Amino acid sequence: MSLEAFNQNLLSFLAQSPTPFHATAEMANALKATGFNQLFENETWQLKPQQGYFVTRNDSSIIAFTTGSENYTQQGFRMVGAHTDSPCLKVMPNAERYQQGYFQLGLEVYGGVLLAPWFDRDLSLAGRVSYTSKSGKLKSKLINFEKPIGIIPSLAIHLDREANNNRSINPQKDIPVILGQLPKDKTNVRQLLLEQLHQQGAEDAAKVLDYDMVCYDTQLPGYIGLNQEFIASARLDNLLSCYTGMAALLTAYQQDQQQPMLLVCNDHEEVGSLSACGANGPFLKSTLERIVSTGEPLTVCLENSLMISADNAHGIHPNYADKHESNHGPKLNEGPVIKVNANQRYATTSETSALFRWVCDEVNVPVQTFVSRADMACGSTIGPITAGEVGVRTLDVGAPTFAMHSIRELAGSQDAYALCKALSYFMQLQQLPHQ
Template identity: 65%
Template structure:
């Protein structure tokens, strides 16, 4: 129980420190450096040592960390885990200033498939990356986080919409611009506000002008263990920072195998970017680890990828939305996700490997298959499998309220998946005899 409590307390600290993908990667870098991992620059030559531990960051929002501890990758392959750093949210538009009826608001764009209703009446803050010009004329970037509540999206009172509980829908252009403050005039300059905040957070930045930004609103309510018996973990961004944290902790526990963790950005919007799973980042890193094309193909044939992304737990109020035989329960173990139309990359062989491993370490396993009459989501699993030709499995922690501003998981499942991935990283072989 002490180990479980320590795991969940550290998980909540990670979630609280990671309001955006940029902050999540920064937090992961700090933890990797503390564990002795060395930074690599993609613009420079790499001199990798046989026992080395390394990481590389792209765009500040995606990261790959790996260790060469298991001998030749050509002979032993890689144990790889993949996740993603982004979550559905509200992103600030380039020209966001809205002055209406004495209130200053910021125009926002919905990022990903956000569940919008829960964003109303929340204490919101703002964080992300800003790019600025210094007094010397250089262009730099920095992370920014207001941390305290600075905005809110108030609901319309039911007295003004008597059918709200029956018919209210949300227009993302009109209904969700957050209110930031009262304003006497329309002279507010959002970039000037950002400059003041940057100087407050980083007095030595020498910033003279904000040129651009990528900023997300987020809920300031911290993660919490809840429930009468403390059964549940409630937090923002469990999809998919929960998997990022689990993958990182599992990687840091590895001491004798070739292990790799990739946390891509932009999964929630299709993964098609320079730092997304449908981009070249992972392949280019693997090609630099194993430069010879034939040897890399051999290494990948001896490798396996576990794509870790949350699964839909069966909701007691909406049990009919699940296939009756495939309704994962919270606190009953990680969920292998299966879709024969290749929305998930799991096949019978990769599933057998993980099920066998779970039996060995006594971790419970569940299965998820979407109802046949419903559309199925997807993950970075099929994208990575098709891009690299590596055998892949999709797995995740069961959760409620996926894509809400606050999601719910069981307190045991994250630790179960950590145990499973830590054991996976230690496997001497992922070959399947035919």
């Protein structure tokens, strides 16, 4: 696949994935189209050699794998991990607000949101809705309003003369989204969702019981820069890695039917990963046990495996270069970044880092390194959590980006493609170099 084709597919994936539910559905569709078979956790699995399979949990996490020659213990798995969730504003359960004649929704902050960029954006709603059908059955469906239906207006500077010097944001008071001027006795959230269900094909929906709905920016992903050097989009952290990992898996699977490979994309990383479908839950380990077996076979398999946790890295910002360690400032479009932290906030070791450098050399991909300033704390990823839960050697890498956790982030237009080349080569390794 060419660089341009890869990026166009990435932009399309980002646009179609306003929530972890939609991202998981998009990946499931792409896997099915490439011949992967869907498995269900409440059924017995009958796996065959040289096949591709995938399984989802909570509609928001997904594991895809290939069986190869089924020699799991000696070959091990080549694994890539990412996460489907992004910091956002989530609609509260009883969200209705009626103030000064405006219909608003109360919002809850999900994850480490950079709040200021959410003001004055054209917002829409998307998520999963659970409802009863006219026949009394409990069902759920993904919905997306798509068009702009909400906005969080800024307070005019005339009413806050210190806005450019010292404006703080109170998420309880300042961020309820305005949906319009509607009569209080005519509209509520569940009625809006019921009408949207009907519009999107769930004509049997009778009553909305509950929902997971979030606001998102309707501005489409696209290129930025005089020479299209950059990609701008919401949710680059970490849907860029989800798409890149999936593209690498599909490319590797089409070229190699012998090596077992696995992609895991977990939800809830931005809030600590502790959930049934998060990296700090049992999803990956229970899936591996069903594929390989428990006890010694799985232990040997994991010793012969390696996990690459892919999550975006902080590119050195030209306006804030002093926020970076002077010898570890990754630049956009200069290759994927190895993320290192002495306190195990990243899972990288010198051994796993060396292997990734070797992989990048083999496919002529440049590689960079990120270490936080010694006087600043860094974030974390699913890497250390997965390593601790499963016991597999792991390293953390990612494409360098700006504005992480903003409503619109920025990445280099060459880096995801370069990372995909490295991951695809890694997934096809019949034997790790150290073995």
